[in-house]
Amino acid sequence: MKTMTKGISQSTQDYLKNIYELTEQGASASTNDLATRLGIAPASVTGMVQKLASATPPLVDYRKHQGATLTKEGQRAALEIIRHHRLLETWLVQTLGFSWDEVHEEACRLEHVISEDFETRMAAALGHPTRDPHGELIPGADLQMPDDDSTPLSSLRPPQDATIIRVNAIDPALLRHLDELGLIPGADLSISAHSPFDGNISIKVDDREFVVGPAISNNIFVEIGG
Amino acid sequence: MKTMTKGISQSTQDYLKNIYELTEQGASASTNDLATRLGIAPASVTGMVQKLASATPPLVDYRKHQGATLTKEGQRAALEIIRHHRLLETWLVQTLGFSWDEVHEEACRLEHVISEDFETRMAAALGHPTRDPHGELIPGADLQMPDDDSTPLSSLRPPQDATIIRVNAIDPALLRHLDELGLIPGADLSISAHSPFDGNISIKVDDREFVVGPAISNNIFVEIGG
DNA sequence: AATAATATTTAGGTATGCCTAAATATTCTA
DNA sequence: TAGAATATTTAGGCATACCTAAATATTATT
Numbered sequence: 001m002k003t004m005t006k007g008i009s010q011s012t013q014d015y016l017k018n019i020y021e022l023t024e025q026g027a028s029a030s031t032n033d034l035a036t037r038l039g040i041a042p043a044s045v046t047g048m049v050q051k052l053a054s055a056t057p058p059l060v061d062y063r064k065h066q067g068a069t070l071t072k073e074g075q076r077a078a079l080e081i082i083r084h085h086r087l088l089e090t091w092l093v094q095t096l097g098f099s100w101d102e103v104h105e106e107a108c109r110l111e112h113v114i115s116e117d118f119e120t121r122m123a124a125a126l127g128h129p130t131r132d133p134h135g136e137l138i139p140g141a142d143l144q145m146p147d148d149d150s151t152p153l154s155s156l157r158p159p160q161d162a163t164i165i166r167v168n169a170i171d172p173a174l175l176r177h178l179d180e181l182g183l184i185p186g187a188d189l190s191i192s193a194h195s196p197f198d199g200n201i202s203i204k205v206d207d208r209e210f211v212v213g214p215a216i217s218n219n220i221f222v223e224i225g226g
Numbered sequence: 227m228k229t230m231t232k233g234i235s236q237s238t239q240d241y242l243k244n245i246y247e248l249t250e251q252g253a254s255a256s257t258n259d260l261a262t263r264l265g266i267a268p269a270s271v272t273g274m275v276q277k278l279a280s281a282t283p284p285l286v287d288y289r290k291h292q293g294a295t296l297t298k299e300g301q302r303a304a305l306e307i308i309r310h311h312r313l314l315e316t317w318l319v320q321t322l323g324f325s326w327d328e329v330h331e332e333a334c335r336l337e338h339v340i341s342e343d344f345e346t347r348m349a350a351a352l353g354h355p356t357r358d359p360h361g362e363l364i365p366g367a368d369l370q371m372p373d374d375d376s377t378p379l380s381s382l383r384p385p386q387d388a389t390i391i392r393v394n395a396i397d398p399a400l401l402r403h404l405d406e407l408g409l410i411p412g413a414d415l416s417i418s419a420h421s422p423f424d425g426n427i428s429i430k431v432d433d434r435e436f437v438v439g440p441a442i443s444n445n446i447f448v449e450i451g452g
Numbered sequence: 453a454a455t456a457a458t459a460t461t462t463a464g465g466t467a468t469g470c471c472t473a474a475a476t477a478t479t480c481t482a
Numbered sequence: 483t484a485g486a487a488t489a490t491t492t493a494g495g496c497a498t499a500c501c502t503a504a505a506t507a508t509t510a511t512t
Binding site for chain 1: 318321322323324328331332335336338339340341343344347348351
């Protein structure tokens with residue numbers, strides 16, 4: 001009947017996960033960005049981040065007006081949740097036939113309540129996958145995040161070829177759109193044109209050719225060479 | 227990021243589920259029994275039950291010192307959770323190899339967070355089962371609880387034969403014990419003796435013979451005739 | 453039927469995690 | 483570099499769901 005949070009509340013887990021994701025590319029996580037991602041008021045984030053910073057052990061480093069970063073402890077907890085989330089997405093797609101645009105929300109709810117035993121069994125049943133259905137890396141049982149050497153699609157220029165590795169998107173409508181275009185992990189593509197001013201690129205996938213803007217191409221990551 | 231409770235909190239769901247189970251055999255659910263099952267103080271139960279009774283729509287009928295029963299609405303919600311719980315137990319056993327003593331706790335946490343979509347897919351993948359790994363009946367998608375025509379093992383007398391249909395137990399240690407004895411749903415048994423004063427019966431299962439007391443035999447339900 | 457034992461309720465309090473409004477700090481712009 | 487715009491924090495509140503201690507009601511005993 002408990003909530004299986006190993007003493008870390010569900011709300012805290014959400015904070016840590018989002019701080020992890022916001023700080024992945026270097027900077028610290030701002031109050032506002034966190035508030036937006038969590039769907040709560042900035043003032044509430046300030047209070048909560050202060051609490052996380054003065055917990056024992058502290059889960060985040062925080063100085064007023066400077067945003068938050070994760071401590072070692074906080075990072076451990078974040079990676080645990082991210083591992084849960086990504087294994088669950090994989091699991092839902094592979095065993096229950098969910099599509100990749102449907103699993104995010106479900107995994108967000110389940111990630112907080114599954115046991116370590118569940119996690120272990122799921123990983124084994126899936127053959128210890130290293131990427132989820134969006135191509136996102138799954139931290140290992142040791143909570144190490146593997147390296148990702150992929151490149152943003154937006155950085156390619158004609159006539160480069162590439163294979164899609166990872167699609168960084170949550171919005172179901174966008175994911176369905178990308179699915180229709182064939183822009184999914186594993187897809188091979190080639191760049192046929194690039195517009196320098198608007199950043200649009202023309203790509204060919206499955207013999208279909210179309211143009212994508214930076215809003216999309218910045219969030220698709222590829223391995224160069226088809 | 228929400229908790230998928232259709233406006234009914236997780237705590238409320240636990241109350242309703244437990245009231246359902248306590249009132250299944252007729253009487254109303256007392257404050258104390260609920261407190262014991264939920265692991266909280268009786269005073270807290272009083273407060274919560276009062277709240278459930280004055281919700282709109284009311285989820286329980288309640289009069290001071292008289293215990294609580296479910297309203298139609300409350301029963302609907304309870305059956306929804308029980309359906310989740312029992313499908314999940316079945317799912318965990320069949321797809322992740324959990325044993326029947328390990329699934330209760332896990333299902334108690336998951337039951338509150340899965341979507342209707344998840345429920346539907348799980349039911350379909352399992353072939354719309356009507357009983358969970360303990361033999362407990364699973365309410366249908368229409369939230370009708372099927373009839374159970376089984377008989378308590380404790381009511382049998384030599385030389386009756388029977389097949390185990392349902393084992394009403396949660397305690398993992400007890401469930402492992404029963405598993406070792408072969409007292410699991412589907413097992414055929416025959417009654418070889420009955421002690422009138424202590425209620426013990428001797429039963430033979432898988433060519434092994436042993437004695438079980440009423441604490442066990444009252445919670446094993448059978449279909450008479452092997 | 454009075455008293456004892458048990459069950460339940462009331463009263464007052466706590467922690468969590470959110471809110472709004474107002475104050476303050478930082479960053480941008482001219 | 484002053485003022486405007488933006489971001490953040492403080493202060494004061496609220497709902498949920500739990501707690502303990504004390505009061506009261508019900509049930510059992512003699």
